[in-house]
Amino acid sequence: xxxxxxxxxxxxxxxxxxxxxxxxxxxxxxxxxxxxxxxxxxxxxxxxxxxxxxxxxxxxxxxxxxxxxxxxxxxxxxxxxxxxxxxxxxxxxxxxxxxx
Amino acid sequence: xxxxxxxxxxxxxxxxxxxxxxxxxxxxxxxxxxxxxxxxxxxxxxxxxxxxxxxxxxxxxxxxxxxxxxxxxxxxxxxxxxxxxxxxxxxxxxxxxxxxxxxxxxxxxxxxxxxxxxxxxxxxxxxxxxxxxxxxxxxxxxxxxxxxxxxxxxxxxxxxxxxxxxxxxxxxxxxxxxxxxxxxxxxxxxxxxxxxxxxxxxxxxxxxxxxxxxxxxxxxxxxxxxxxxxxxxxxxxxxxxxxxxxxxxxxxxxxxxxxxxxxxxxxxxxxxxxxxxxxxxxxxxxxxxxxxxxxxxxxxxxxxxxxxxxxxxxxxxxxxxxxxxxxxxxxxxxxxxxxxxxxxxxxxxxxxxxxxxxxxxxxxxxxxxxxxxxxxxxxxxxxxxxxxxxxxxxxxxxxxxxxxxxxxxxxxxxxxxxxxxxxxxxxxxxxxxxxxxxxxxxxxxxxxxxxxxxxxxxxxxxxxxxxxxxxxxxxxxxxxxxxxxxxxxxxxxxxxxxxxxxxxxxxxxxxxxxxxxxxxxxxxxxxxxxxxxxxxxxxxxxxxxxxxxxxx
Numbered sequence: 255x256x257x258x259x260x261x262x263x264x265x266x267x268x269x270x271x272x273x274x275x276x277x278x279x280x281x282x283x284x285x286x287x288x289x290x291x292x293x294x295x296x297x298x299x300x301x302x303x304x305x306x307x308x309x310x311x312x313x314x315x316x317x318x319x320x321x322x323x324x325x326x327x328x329x330x331x332x333x334x335x336x337x338x339x340x341x342x343x344x345x346x347x348x349x350x351x352x353x354x
Numbered sequence: 355x356x357x358x359x360x361x362x363x364x365x366x367x368x369x370x371x372x373x374x375x376x377x378x379x380x381x382x383x384x385x386x387x388x389x390x391x392x393x394x395x396x397x398x399x400x401x402x403x404x405x406x407x408x409x410x411x412x413x414x415x416x417x418x419x420x421x422x423x424x425x426x427x428x429x430x431x432x433x434x435x436x437x438x439x440x441x442x443x444x445x446x447x448x449x450x451x452x453x454x455x456x457x458x459x460x461x462x463x464x465x466x467x468x469x470x471x472x473x474x475x476x477x478x479x480x481x482x483x484x485x486x487x488x489x490x491x492x493x494x495x496x497x498x499x500x501x502x503x504x505x506x507x508x509x510x511x512x513x514x515x516x517x518x519x520x521x522x523x524x525x526x527x528x529x530x531x532x533x534x535x536x537x538x539x540x541x542x543x544x545x546x547x548x549x550x551x552x553x554x555x556x557x558x559x560x561x562x563x564x565x566x567x568x569x570x571x572x573x574x575x576x577x578x579x580x581x582x583x584x585x586x587x588x589x590x591x592x593x594x595x596x597x598x599x600x601x602x603x604x605x606x607x608x609x610x611x612x613x614x615x616x617x618x619x620x621x622x623x624x625x626x627x628x629x630x631x632x633x634x635x636x637x638x639x640x641x642x643x644x645x646x647x648x649x650x651x652x653x654x655x656x657x658x659x660x661x662x663x664x665x666x667x668x669x670x671x672x673x674x675x676x677x678x679x680x681x682x683x684x685x686x687x688x689x690x691x692x693x694x695x696x697x698x699x700x701x702x703x704x705x706x707x708x709x710x711x712x713x714x715x716x717x718x719x720x721x722x723x724x725x726x727x728x729x730x731x732x733x734x735x736x737x738x739x740x741x742x743x744x745x746x747x748x749x750x751x752x753x754x755x756x757x758x759x760x761x762x763x764x765x766x767x768x769x770x771x772x773x774x775x776x777x778x779x780x781x782x783x784x785x786x787x788x789x790x791x792x793x794x795x796x797x798x799x800x801x802x803x804x805x806x807x808x809x810x811x812x813x814x815x816x817x818x819x820x821x822x823x824x825x826x827x828x829x830x831x832x833x834x835x836x837x838x839x840x841x842x843x844x845x846x847x848x849x850x851x852x853x854x855x856x857x858x859x860x861x862x863x864x865x866x867x868x869x870x871x872x873x874x875x876x877x878x879x880x881x882x883x884x885x886x887x888x889x890x891x892x893x894x895x896x897x898x899x900x901x902x903x904x905x906x
Binding site for chain 2: 273275276277278279280314315316319320335337338339342343346347348350
């Protein structure tokens with residue numbers, strides 16, 4: 255990551271995201287512990303559960319690379335200081351490969 | 355062009371095998387990302403915003419048709435059907451899966467290509483004039499010296515872990531098309547009293563602290579240039595800042611020491627080299643490398659082509675393309691063709707697999723098997739007979755590559771920006787495309803003439819915004835993209851850094867602001883022959899600034 259990731263308070267709603275190790279595609283953690291390429295399916299965590307989920311993700315090196323917290327609203331919408339970057343990751347503005 | 359010898363082939367193949375093992379261990383989880391990252395970077399693999407990105411070296415921007423076809427196949431089979439040509443004459447693939455990269459590298463090795471030293475704090479691809487070997491104004495073909503520098507710098511054990519990345523550019527022409535003064539080292543090949551030598555510039559660069567390079571030595575004889583480069587590198591390697599990556603480039607060292615002191619240290623280092631450590635490149639070896647770059651056997655042709663003139667008379671669009679995209683060739687009856695990768699509505703520098711295949715075919719059939727990548731992110735066919743231009747243009751135009759805009763306002767240098775890049779703060783491509791739309795009328799664009807707009811999505815300046823006649827720099831202000839406008843930069847032999855002229859603009863306001871500046875230029879130029887940059891330098895920035903910020 256380029257920018258310094260903002261430190262989020264325990265009560266701040268957050269998701270866990272990273273890159274799938276084999277493909278490099280952006281992925282988000284779902285409620286059942288799977289990784290999805292669709293940000294609409296991300297799960298929202300807070301407090302100790304969030305920390306536990308990230309800790310578990312950090313141990314899945316072969317599955318996900320560089321997992322981290324991103325700030326979301328309580329219903330899973332992207333917000334916070336990294337809104338622009340995370341929005342681009344979740345929903346690219348360009349139709350890649352077919353021109354812009 | 356240069357062909358691998360047994361040593362080149364072996365080290366590339368061994369590197370592929372080594373990286374295949376490293377990737378396997380990463381995919382199994384045996385290697386952690388923190389351990390793997392420096393290994394992948396040494397093989398050109400980045401992890402970007404959406405996926406891995408693989409940067410492939412194109413030494414001094416030269417490709418054979420076989421190599422370009424291979425890149426097209428990789429785009430088709432391992433990416434999403436396109437590749438992105440860069441300002442350092444390389445190509446990047448943005449969607450290659452890590453698990454596939456060893457196979458991609460193996461396919462590259464089969465055609466004498468690789469991704470070695472396309473990342474990391476080492477000496478990167480040496481770049482040069484994209485018209486090398488064809489330009490009328492060059493004293494000799496600089497590619498041979500680029501190849502010699504490539505061989506010297508590849509896996510050089512002393513310079514594998516420099517304080518920061520290191521970029522060398524070479525030109526042999528009076529008109530600098532390689533932007534040598536904004537490189538860590540810029541070399542201008544000159545002849546003096548019948549001897550070939552190098553004018554050496556050091557400490558140029560862009561990024562957050564832009565500098566124009568200092569002239570360190572006006573003439574280093576060719577036999578001494580590698581030793582002189584070693585002296586430059588050693589002073590940098592010893593004293594370059596390793597404590598702060600933002601102050602680690604050689605430009606900072608030259609700036610902090612002062613030019614005179616830096617030169618003194620280089621000369622001292624050069625003088626201290628013992629006879630046994632001198633490279634002493636034999637003249638026979640220089641001649642051997644030059645032989646790889648012998649000019650193509652161009653058939654004699656008349657300087658005026660009736661076929662070309664008839665086609666121009668019959669097709670105004672073709673005539674416009676010939677006025678914009680041709681460069682005079684040193685041999686009568688030929689021209690160098692710019693294949694613009696800046697058609698309207700396409701990410702600048704991108705080419706589809708089909709387009710790459712087409713250019714490879716044209717290069718083979720009409721271009722003596724020689725294809726180049728320019729630092730302005732276009733492709734070049736350096737040797738095309740004037741008689742063949744109509745058929746070449748027709749094929750290009752049918753494939754969406756017929757834009758008549760070389761060095762014009764829609765021929766922008768643009769970084770990938772936040773659409774792809776993990777470092778970017780703002781998007782570059784959409785703002786560039788929005789500006790392009792304003793100048794989409796070919797006749798209007800031709801009337802404006804030569805005007806370089808360069809766009810970067812962050813202060814790292816991969817889009818060279820510092821040296822655009824008009825530079826656009828994207829910044830993030832509390833989650834909203836703003837764009838600062840710079841005026842007066844240039845990357846040629848009169849290299850200058852642009853100045854930020856005022857507060858940033860919202861993305862939607864940029865096209866109209868640029869339009870006002872261009873209209874002010876058109877109103878104020880002494881004649882259509884006076885270029886934008888010349889009018890700007892004649893009148894000064896203040897009045898252009900007024901136009902930029904005038905109420906729309």
